[in-house]
Amino acid sequence: xxxxxxxxxxxxxxxxxxxxxxxxxxxxxxxxxxxxxxxxxxxxxxxxxxxxxxxxxxxxxxxxxxxxxxxxxxxxxxxxxxxxxxxxxxxxxxxxxxxxxxxxxxxxxxxxxxxxxxxxxxxxxxxxxxxxxxxxxxxxxxxxxxxxxxxxxxxxxxxxxxxxxxxxxxxxxxxxxxxxxxxxxxxxxxxxxxxxxxxxxxxxxxxxxxxxxxxxxxxxxxxxxx
Amino acid sequence: xxxxxxxxxxxxxxxxxxxxxxxxxxxxxxxxxxxxxxxxxxxxxxxxxxxxxxxxxxxxxxxxxxxxxxxxxxxxxxxxxxxxxxxxxxxxxxxxxxxxxxxxxxxxxxxxxxxxxxxxxxxxxxxxxxxxxxxxxxxxxxxxxxxxxxxxxxxxxxxxxxxxxxxxxxxxxxxxxxxxxxxxxxxxxxxxxxxxxxxxxxxxxxxxxxxxxxxxxxxxxxxxxxxxxxxxxxxxxxxxxxxxxxxxxxxxxxxxxxxxxxxxxxxxxxxxxxxxxxxxxxxxxxxxxxxxxxxxxxxxxxxxxxxxxxxxxxxxxxxxxxxxxxxxxxxxxxxxxxxxxxxxxxxxxxxxxxxxxxxxxxxxxxxxxxxxxxxxxxxxxxxxxxxxxxxxxxxxxxxxxxxxxxxxxxxxxxxxxxxxxxxxxxxxxxxxxxxxxxxxxxxxxxxxxxxxxxxxxxxxxxxxxxxxxxxxxxxxxxxxxxxxxxxxxxxxxxx
Numbered sequence: 001x002x003x004x005x006x007x008x009x010x011x012x013x014x015x016x017x018x019x020x021x022x023x024x025x026x027x028x029x030x031x032x033x034x035x036x037x038x039x040x041x042x043x044x045x046x047x048x049x050x051x052x053x054x055x056x057x058x059x060x061x062x063x064x065x066x067x068x069x070x071x072x073x074x075x076x077x078x079x080x081x082x083x084x085x086x087x088x089x090x091x092x093x094x095x096x097x098x099x100x101x102x103x104x105x106x107x108x109x110x111x112x113x114x115x116x117x118x119x120x121x122x123x124x125x126x127x128x129x130x131x132x133x134x135x136x137x138x139x140x141x142x143x144x145x146x147x148x149x150x151x152x153x154x155x156x157x158x159x160x161x162x163x164x165x166x167x168x169x170x171x172x173x174x175x176x177x178x179x180x181x182x183x184x185x186x187x188x189x190x191x192x193x194x195x196x197x198x199x200x201x202x203x204x205x206x207x208x209x210x211x212x213x214x215x216x217x218x219x220x221x222x223x224x225x226x
Numbered sequence: 227x228x229x230x231x232x233x234x235x236x237x238x239x240x241x242x243x244x245x246x247x248x249x250x251x252x253x254x255x256x257x258x259x260x261x262x263x264x265x266x267x268x269x270x271x272x273x274x275x276x277x278x279x280x281x282x283x284x285x286x287x288x289x290x291x292x293x294x295x296x297x298x299x300x301x302x303x304x305x306x307x308x309x310x311x312x313x314x315x316x317x318x319x320x321x322x323x324x325x326x327x328x329x330x331x332x333x334x335x336x337x338x339x340x341x342x343x344x345x346x347x348x349x350x351x352x353x354x355x356x357x358x359x360x361x362x363x364x365x366x367x368x369x370x371x372x373x374x375x376x377x378x379x380x381x382x383x384x385x386x387x388x389x390x391x392x393x394x395x396x397x398x399x400x401x402x403x404x405x406x407x408x409x410x411x412x413x414x415x416x417x418x419x420x421x422x423x424x425x426x427x428x429x430x431x432x433x434x435x436x437x438x439x440x441x442x443x444x445x446x447x448x449x450x451x452x453x454x455x456x457x458x459x460x461x462x463x464x465x466x467x468x469x470x471x472x473x474x475x476x477x478x479x480x481x482x483x484x485x486x487x488x489x490x491x492x493x494x495x496x497x498x499x500x501x502x503x504x505x506x507x508x509x510x511x512x513x514x515x516x517x518x519x520x521x522x523x524x525x526x527x528x529x530x531x532x533x534x535x536x537x538x539x540x541x542x543x544x545x546x547x548x549x550x551x552x553x554x555x556x557x558x559x560x561x562x563x564x565x566x567x568x569x570x571x572x573x574x575x576x577x578x579x580x581x582x583x584x585x586x587x588x589x590x591x592x593x594x595x596x597x598x599x600x601x602x603x604x605x606x607x608x609x610x611x612x613x614x615x616x617x618x619x620x621x622x623x624x625x626x627x628x629x630x631x632x633x634x635x636x637x638x639x640x641x642x643x644x645x646x647x648x649x650x651x652x653x654x655x656x657x658x659x660x661x662x663x664x665x666x667x668x669x670x671x672x673x674x675x676x677x678x679x680x681x682x683x684x685x686x687x688x689x690x691x692x693x694x695x696x697x698x699x700x701x702x703x704x705x706x707x708x709x710x711x712x713x714x715x716x717x718x719x720x721x
Contacts, residue, residue, distance in 0.1 A: 121434045121503065141399055145392055154384075161388065164395050171399060176406045180416050182287070183354030187398070190361045194391065197368060201384060208377040217381040220462045 009057045010129045013174055016050045017136045020170060021112070024143045024163055029105055031095045033155055037082045040159045040166075044074035047166055051173045063178045069188045070169065078162060078195050082155055085202050089212065096153040104150050108143055115139040133174045140167030154205055154212040158198050165191060229271035230283060230290060233298065234345050236264040237305075240338035249327035249334075254313035257334050261309045261341065265302040272299050276706060280713075282351055286420050289351030292709035293565075297485055298348050300569055304477045304576045305341045307684030311580045312337070312470035314679050318587060319468065324374055332369060333468070339366035340474065347482050353419045356486055357394070357401050360450065363479055364390045371467040382462035389459040390449060397446020397486075403439035404493070407431045421489065428496030436497040437504045443490045444512055450483035452543045453550060454520040464539035465592065469583030472535055476542040477576030481568055484546060487513070488553050492714060495556075513554025518647060520547030525651045528658030533592050534582055537662055538575070541618060544655050545571045548648075552633050555640060558719045561711040563632030566699075570625035570692050571618075577688040578614035581607055584680045585666070594662050599671030606682045608667045610689075615663045617692055619656040625695030 003011065023043040030036050048071045055063030086092060098104050115138040119131065144164025151157050169187075172179050179187075202212060209216045240260035244253060272295045275281065280291035290298070316333060319325050325333070343366055347359035364387070372383035401419070408418040411430045417423045445456065452460040464472040494509040505511070524544035531537040545567070552564035584607045589597040601608030617624035630652065637645050694700075699707075704720060712718040 118438070122432070122438060138399070141395065144395075148388065148392060157388065161391055161395075164392065168395060168398050168402065171402045172405075176402060176409055177415075179354055179402070179405060180352070180419055182352065183358065183419065186355060186358030187361075190358055190365065193362075193365050197365060197387070200369070201372075201380075201387070204372060204375065204380050205384065208375070208380045214384065217377075217384060219378050220381055220385070220466070 006129065009053065012053055013050060014129060014132060016046050016053070017133055017170065017174065020046050020050075020166070021136050021140060021143075024140050024147075024167075025105070025108060027159060027163060028108055028143060028147050028150070029098060029101055031097050033094055033096050033153060034083070034086055034092055036096075036156055036159050037079050037086070040082075040162060041075055041079040043163065043166055044070060044079075047170055047173070048075055050170065051178075054173055054177060058177055060177060062181050062184075063173070065181070066173070066178055066184050066188075069184070073188060073192060073195075074162065074166065077192075081195055081199050082158065085199065086155065089202075089206065091155075091212070094153075096151055096156050098150055104146070108146055111142050111146065112139045115142065130175060134171070137167050137171035137175065140164075140170065143167075152213055152215045154202055154214050157214060161198075162191075162195075229267045229274060230288060230349060232267040233264055233271055233302065234288075234342070234349065236260050236267070237338045237342035237345060241335050241342055244338060245331065245335035247331075249330040251317075253330065253334050254309070254316065257337060258306070258309045258313065260338060261302065261305040264341070264345075265299070265306050268299045268302040271295065276702075276709070280422075282422050286351055286417070286422060287355070288349050289420075289422055290349055291713055292706055293488075293713050294348045294485065296565070296569070296706060296710060297481060298345060300481070300572055301341070301344050301348065301478050304474065304572055307688060308470050308473045308477075308576060308580070309337070310681060310684045311473070311583070312468075314681055315470060315583055315587070316468065318678060325468075329373055333373060336366045336370050337470070337474075340370075340479075342366075344478055344482050348485065351421050353401055353404065353421060353424070353489075356489075357398050360397070360447070360483065360486065361391075361394050363482070364394065364450075367463075367467075367471060367475065367479070370471045371463045373468050373471075374466070376466070379466035382459075382466035386459045386463040389456070393449025393456060394446050396442045396449075400439040400442030400444075400446055400490075403435055403442065404490075407435040407439065407497075424493050425496065428493045429499060431493070431497040433498050433501035433504050436494055437508055440490060440494040440509050440512075444487065444509075444516070447483045447487045447490070448516060448550075451480055451487065451546050451550060452520070453516045453547065454523045454543065457520065457524070457543050460543060461536045461539040464542070465533050465535040469535070469579055469586070472539070473576040473579035473583075476539060476579060477572040480542060480546050481572055484549060484553070484568070487550070488714060491553065510554045510556050513550050515554075517547045517549070517551030517554055518644070518651075520544070521551060522547075522647060522651045522654075525655035525658060528655055529661070531658075531662065532594055534586060534594050534597060534662075534666070535579070535592055537594065537659070538578055538582060541655065541659060542571075542575055544651070545575070545618075548630070548633065551648075552636070553714075555636060556715060557636060557640060558711050558715050558717045559639070560633060560636035561715050562707055562719045563629050563636055565707045565710055566625065566695070567629035567633065570629055570695055573688045573692050574614060574617045574624070574626060577685045577692075578611070578618060580685050581610040581614055581682075584678060585611055587678045588675060589672075594666065597666045598669045599675065600667045602669075602671035603675045604677040604680070607677075607680060610682060610685050611663060612667045613689055614685075615659050617689065619659050620652060623693055623696045624689075625692045628696050628699075 051067035147160030343362035
């Protein structure tokens, strides 16, 4: 099936999915913290657009609520919170370089291939659009984990966590046309509380180790303390 | 109906009032009052449910049957005893200057919030709401883990937050996949995540999607159960937070996560029943594998611990592993044993953590080699710890012995050669625990070690209950477990 033969709506969703995946790659490798936060905001904006698009095309008014929540919470509030913390700790020019950028990005590529491979059996009976979407969403979720693992600074780790959440939302919106309203609201509430707790945590971590470099948090290990 | 709503709204009420009220010397009384009333309503609801069978409430938002109602009662019960214990304990910590008045407020409010999240998770009919409540339980406890604000506790809380957050996110992805599979079968889109609907149509769900969803859900909720290799957060969070927190985390949170996993397994089993492409028993096999691995690894790690709370948190991983294994094994006998084990483990472990809290206040340290001569200093605490250890390692006449015996019997029937690693693991864990506990309770009393104010009544109650369960399970309780086992496996043990 050729891309141009798909209905316009499906084309748009696929393009948005591709952009979300690409932004995740950028977030994985970008050295500047502030830019990573901006990338995250852009990704959330794409998610908002995708949600609104599904709502419009499928005539599902409750998805507009979900789109509004995404816009307020993930595109505006969370980036605002993170940038405020960057301001406050004066970390505008601080870098968070990946230790092995080439290997990390290469493994990210492998993860995407792996996701396509895993979802192949499900997709056999489905439209090619949904097959792509499931694979891409799964890839964004796993790449979010990779960001969490490979980054050192608390802020970029939080961005990784939130990216993971974005992947989940994209899956919920594009593959299943949104979740039941009560679940959507609950999840949004959890994300809000999580973001606030993250904010509190930055202060505590900063107070306790005088830095936001979480690789310094290494007292609790399974070694003998003697 | 009324009783269930009260059970849910009392902790919510407590959370809000305690947050607004601020710290007050009597705040812990309100904390206890809320939990006691909650337990009362939970018992009323349990009696109603046992008489009337499974039922949904509030337009299908809530659902109770014999399986979850017993966990609701257990949660409420451990909530009461831990609240009673935490009153004097936290006041002592306040007097020692480890927490400030403001953090006492945070503590009490979060405690109720945690109980609320757990009760919602247990009684929710919607798998999505179940997820939200599980995440809510993490969120409400994460600031409690870092309550003391030491570098270690902040590290533990950060680890807890990120690992559990990431883990539970996988569970949400699994839930989305399950919804995806169900929305093609269920008529009403909105109902596609309702447990009561899902189990009806489970046999028609697409096996490949459901098995992939189960994989994600196993990783997700498995992180919260503390299955090896996803257990890293557990010993840290248990050891660095205040002790009442360790008691409820170990005694309750792990149970609720396992409960979620069992529910998902029921759907998965039904969906894969006649599948050609996927092994129909894959869910059970995965749970058996992870369970056995956790059981053995945690038993070995017990020998390396230098911190008393880490020691017992590894023992929790070990027992959760055993239960996961048993639920994976399936069959009425194994399920009956696992349900019983869940109960006795919760009761015993939360009582042990209460004693451990007092022990570390007596010795002013959590390091095992710093705690000595407990029986000489404060016999109630010393004997409590010794009896608790005997109970948890599976000595008769305590209930853990009975449930472990049932599990071994069930294993012998279906997978005879697996009894060998099980027995070996029990032996390793037994040696690891007793080796550490023995010098703590006996031995010379260090100079100047004084008793602390302690209320041992909750501990005594819980050990008595565990002993009664070990000697003779009351008939109504046996029927109850049997009804739950029937729901899960389709067949019961009792005639």
